[in-house]
Amino acid sequence: MKNARLLLIPLSPLALVTPAYAVTYLTVEQAQTLMFEGSVLTRDTRELTAAQIQAIESDSGVKVINPQVNAWHDSAGGWFLLDQVIGKHEFINYAVALDASGAVRQLEILDYHESYGGEVHLPAWRRQFIGKHHGSALQLNGDIKNISGATLSCGHVTDGVRRLLATYALVLASAEH
Amino acid sequence: MRSCSLPPSIERARPLLGTVVAVRVRAAAPRAAHRAIDQAFAAVLEIHRLMSFQEEESDVSRLNRAAAHAPVTVHPHTFRVLAWAARMAQLSQGLFDASIGSTLVKWGMLAAPRAAPLCGGSRASFRDIELRNGQQVFFKRPLWIDLGGIAKGYAVDRAVAALHACGVTSACVNAGGDLRTAGTEAERVTIRTAASPLDVLPLVEIRRGALATSCSAISARSHAGEQVGCHVSGQTHRAVNARITVSVLAARCVIADALTKVVLADEAAAAPLLRRFHAVAHVHHPDRPGTGWRTIGGLQ
Numbered sequence: 043m044k045n046a047r048l049l050l051i052p053l054s055p056l057a058l059v060t061p062a063y064a065v066t067y068l069t070v071e072q073a074q075t076l077m078f079e080g081s082v083l084t085r086d087t088r089e090l091t092a093a094q095i096q097a098i099e100s101d102s103g104v105k106v107i108n109p110q111v112n113a114w115h116d117s118a119g120g121w122f123l124l125d126q127v128i129g130k131h132e133f134i135n136y137a138v139a140l141d142a143s144g145a146v147r148q149l150e151i152l153d154y155h156e157s158y159g160g161e162v163h164l165p166a167w168r169r170q171f172i173g174k175h176h177g178s179a180l181q182l183n184g185d186i187k188n189i190s191g192a193t194l195s196c197g198h199v200t201d202g203v204r205r206l207l208a209t210y211a212l213v214l215a216s217a218e219h
Numbered sequence: 220m221r222s223c224s225l226p227p228s229i230e231r232a233r234p235l236l237g238t239v240v241a242v243r244v245r246a247a248a249p250r251a252a253h254r255a256i257d258q259a260f261a262a263v264l265e266i267h268r269l270m271s272f273q274e275e276e277s278d279v280s281r282l283n284r285a286a287a288h289a290p291v292t293v294h295p296h297t298f299r300v301l302a303w304a305a306r307m308a309q310l311s312q313g314l315f316d317a318s319i320g321s322t323l324v325k326w327g328m329l330a331a332p333r334a335a336p337l338c339g340g341s342r343a344s345f346r347d348i349e350l351r352n353g354q355q356v357f358f359k360r361p362l363w364i365d366l367g368g369i370a371k372g373y374a375v376d377r378a379v380a381a382l383h384a385c386g387v388t389s390a391c392v393n394a395g396g397d398l399r400t401a402g403t404e405a406e407r408v409t410i411r412t413a414a415s416p417l418d419v420l421p422l423v424e425i426r427r428g429a430l431a432t433s434c435s436a437i438s439a440r441s442h443a444g445e446q447v448g449c450h451v452s453g454q455t456h457r458a459v460n461a462r463i464t465v466s467v468l469a470a471r472c473v474i475a476d477a478l479t480k481v482v483l484a485d486e487a488a489a490a491p492l493l494r495r496f497h498a499v500a501h502v503h504h505p506d507r508p509g510t511g512w513r514t515i516g517g518l519q
Contacts, residue, residue, distance in 0.1 A: 065241070134239075150233065
């Protein structure tokens with residue numbers, strides 16, 4: 043084994059409380075710069091009509107929650123679409139870059155929030171462990187960036203992209219800009 | 220702060236491998252960091268495309284369709300993962316077994332592969348998967364492999380390798396809880412148990428290592444009067460206890476990922492295997508006295 047340098051420090055039973063897991067990866071501006079570097083993006087927000095919503099839902103099989111399409115276009119026919127999907131315990135903001143043919147060129151998750159809609163359970167016997175790690179206080183939402191456990195699902199994002207592609211085909215592709 | 224939040228760090232996330240894959244890179248110029256992250260995502264995507272059970276053009280689908288009729292040549296990555304799976308299966312005496320695809324399909328955990336009929340009859344096992352020269356794979360009897368228990372860990376390792384190739388020396392790749400770190404700084408990770416996502420979570424600290432956590436709780440459902448889930452004991456072809464959460468710390472994520480399945484299937488039998496790989500398992504059982512946690516393995 044070449045793991046002589048491996049250093050694993052199991053700290054169990056050190057415990058802590060995590061109120062809700064939230065992480066921001068990119069701001070909207072950072073995502074736009076990353077996905078459309080050198081291009082000028084023009085805001086092109088659309089309000090979907092009832093008929094368009096019905097058509098999108100029928101085409102994609104995904105319900106439209108927000109009638110507003112947060113869209114930007116560039117001069118080459120590309121689109122930057124901002125969207126949100128909501129799961130049972132989480133919501134995810136993400137951005138999709140479409141090329142001039144309407145194909146997904148890039149997808150980036152902007153932020154991820156998770157909430158179980160209740161107070162965190164904190165048994166008294168565990169309180170003594172809070173903040174005790176090598177003598178320094180743990181800042182839970184700053185210090186702890188990783189959760190390992192039941193797999194986070196990305197199914198809602200996949201559905202969201204299908205809905206966005208239908209929105210592009212039925213609403214945005216015919217637009218002139 | 221002394222963990223990975225040290226600036227400068229850039230983190231991005233994409234939906235891959237059926238989960239959210241996050242790549243965080245530290246101590247790199249922003250432009251170079253983004254290029255490296257792109258390469259890491261590309262590495263994960265490649266593994267996803269090769270080893271997806273559902274995508275019809277993946278190596279796994281091609282094997283499930285045809286390898287029982289004639290040898291199928293697969294990508295070197297797929298062959299390597301199959302070799303890891305075979306090793307884990309042998310060492311665990313079948314507790315880990317990649318041939319469990321049909322069981323997961325029967326339970327409704329996976330959709331049946333198209334155009335890959337599976338005749339009934341005697342039960343196939345990892346012993347029926349033959350790895351031949353030239354990256355050829357042959358099934359000695361009809362079976363469906365599922366690499367879901369190991370490919371995610373391998374993908375994380377490939378992402379870290381891609382970051383290294385780009386000159387990144389400090390990074391963390393987290394694929395929905397299967398994660399690996401590179402560099403000298405410690406990563407702190409909370410482990411979510413099956414018991415309650417609201418409950419307090421134990422913390423582990425990793426330096427240049429990998430951590431994988433498995434639990435069937437979310438996928439648990441009833442099938443023909445029995446509780447089933449996404450994790451199967453390869454020996455018994457029965458579902459593992461969905462209330463148990465297993466986190467394994469190891470040098471590589473492919474090892475950690477596979478070992479979680481072995482520990483879930485049989486804690487006692489897993490102990491020698493954990494020691495062999497210098498790995499540690501933290502096992503949570505809600506009925507266990509005290510914290511509910513028990514640590515087994517080589518680095519206690």
